[in-house]
Amino acid sequence: MNTEIAVLRETVARLHRELTRYDLVAWTSGNVSARVPGQDLMVIKPSGVDYDDLTADTMVVCDLNGVVVDGGGSPSSDTAAHAYVYRAMPEVGGVVHTHSGYATAWAARGEAIPCWLTAQADEFGGEIPIGPFALIGGDDIGKGIVSTLSGHRSPAVLMRNHGVFTIGRDARAAVKAAVMCEDVARTAHLARALGQPLPIAPADVDALHDRYQNVYGQRPSSG
Numbered sequence: 510m511n512t513e514i515a516v517l518r519e520t521v522a523r524l525h526r527e528l529t530r531y532d533l534v535a536w537t538s539g540n541v542s543a544r545v546p547g548q549d550l551m552v553i554k555p556s557g558v559d560y561d562d563l564t565a566d567t568m569v570v571c572d573l574n575g576v577v578v579d580g581g582g583s584p585s586s587d588t589a590a591h592a593y594v595y596r597a598m599p600e601v602g603g604v605v606h607t608h609s610g611y612a613t614a615w616a617a618r619g620e621a622i623p624c625w626l627t628a629q630a631d632e633f634g635g636e637i638p639i640g641p642f643a644l645i646g647g648d649d650i651g652k653g654i655v656s657t658l659s660g661h662r663s664p665a666v667l668m669r670n671h672g673v674f675t676i677g678r679d680a681r682a683a684v685k686a687a688v689m690c691e692d693v694a695r696t697a698h699l700a701r702a703l704g705q706p707l708p709i710a711p712a713d714v715d716a717l718h719d720r721y722q723n724v725y726g727q728r729p730s731s732g
């Protein structure tokens with residue numbers, strides 16, 4: 510396998526540590542993948558391996574139909590959803606899935622997270638939307654992610670009764686969106702528990718999002 514894939518194996522393995530660091534996953538749930546640029550391949554977590562045992566060598570390389578092309582183990586059970594997103598959204602270079610607690614509590618109610626925080630306007634450009642209910646296996650989850658996020662500013666979707674899927678220009682950006690989604694979901698939950706949070710005017714949401722995506726930091730959405 511070529512150098513680019515070797516580097517992505519290392520990157521994807523390392524990014525899984527962020528899911529445990531930020532308390533976004535339980536047991537072996539959750540997964541990160543990265544597109545291999547220009548090769549119609551992706552690198553993804555193996556199925557059912559403990560987080561402590563994830564290394565570059567245990568990552569699985571699949572084609573964009575989810576067929577394994579390199580790796581001893583079977584890929585994540587969410588591989589079909591990741592593959593569908595890469596096929597349908599060429600600009601996406603990374604996909605993350607978690608059942609992080611606060612965000613998934615909004616998903617369980619089928620309730621989008623309204624934009625009550627400037628940090629949410631920055632990263633998500635408005636509400637974090639709800640995707641449809643979909644069973645695992647086949648393309649239904651992938652279709653739900655793509656139909657919800659296409660033309661939407663948010664890089665995160667709350668799949669109803671399930672959990673969070675995020676996208677990014679690379680895997681690190683998708684992991685960042687997953688971390689920020691849970692942070693926003695938690696604060697929104699706390700705010701509403703105390704009363705009715707105040708909306709942000711749509712023009713201000715636009716201004717915040719534009720500044721953050723185009724001006725802030727060293728490069729777009731670098732945090």
Ligand SMILES: [Zn+2]
Pocket residue numbers: 606607608671672
């Ligand atoms: Zn799941």
